Amino acid sequence: MTTRNITRFWEWGRKIICVGRNYADHAKELKNAVPTEPVLFLKPPSAYVKEGSPILVPHYSSNLHHEVELGIVIGKGGTAIPQTSAMEHVAGYALCLDMTARDVQDDCKSKGLPWTLAKAFNTSCPVSDFISKEKIPDPGNVNLWLKVNDKMRQNGHTSQMIFSIPYLISYISEIISLEEGDLILTGTPKGVSSVQEFDELQAGIEDILTMTFKVDRL
Numbered sequence: 278m279t280t281r282n283i284t285r286f287w288e289w290g291r292k293i294i295c296v297g298r299n300y301a302d303h304a305k306e307l308k309n310a311v312p313t314e315p316v317l318f319l320k321p322p323s324a325y326v327k328e329g330s331p332i333l334v335p336h337y338s339s340n341l342h343h344e345v346e347l348g349i350v351i352g353k354g355g356t357a358i359p360q361t362s363a364m365e366h367v368a369g370y371a372l373c374l375d376m377t378a379r380d381v382q383d384d385c386k387s388k389g390l391p392w393t394l395a396k397a398f399n400t401s402c403p404v405s406d407f408i409s410k411e412k413i414p415d416p417g418n419v420n421l422w423l424k425v426n427d428k429m430r431q432n433g434h435t436s437q438m439i440f441s442i443p444y445l446i447s448y449i450s451e452i453i454s455l456e457e458g459d460l461i462l463t464g465t466p467k468g469v470s471s472v473q474e475f476d477e478l479q480a481g482i483e484d485i486l487t488m489t490f491k492v493d494r495l
């Protein structure tokens with residue numbers, strides 16, 4: 278029997294649950310209302326991409342945006358998890374990008390259609406290596422940044438999140454049961470911008486880890 282290792286959670290085929298508009302400054306830069314309840318959407322496991330492989334611009338988009346986000350790796354599943362015990366369900370973290378075809382998303386929004394084409398395409402979820410829980414004692418208090426071709430674009434702090442990590446785990450698990458190996462993307466701070474073929478994206482979290490991805494087109 279093969280045993281799965283949570284430090285390679287992206288190989289497990291589990292779901293990726295994304296929270297949108299969880300930073301007021303980002304909601305405002307896209308002229309969205311600041312939410313009173315979390316905004317949720319999903320990416321399939323085929324969205325994962327690791328360093329060494331490129332982020333691919335979908336052929337139907339001409340405005341691909343980066344969104345740097347803290348990812349929560351679920352270590353113990355559950356349904357309707359109380360906020361008080363939510364952190365017991367966390368195995369660790371990952372630095373993630375929620376790659377977004379902004380032109381397609383704007384079109385979907387104007388037509389009242391779901392965001393699947395804009396958010397769930399192959400390589401739409403670049404992820405770092407697994408970060409153990411011990412390395413981030415307070416996930417609500419870490420700096421995240423992202424550079425495009427060495428130019429700083431996003432430099433935010435998880436203390437700016439509207440909904441806390443325990444609240445998000447509790448809220449999500451009431452609607453969608455969480456399973457070991459699931460990943461929650463917790464939303465992006467301001468500074469999202471367009472990337473082009475051949476661009477290099479570098480992102481980091483505190484002095485814990487950095488990751489680099491190239492952008493390519495099929």
Ligand SMILES: CC(=O)CC(=O)C(=O)O
Nearest residue numbers: 296297298299344464465
């Ligand atoms: C407007 C968005 O794309 C929402 C989102 O993903 C976010 O992180 O905020």
Ligand SMILES: [Mg+2]
Nearest residue numbers: 344375464465
């Ligand atoms: Mg996002």
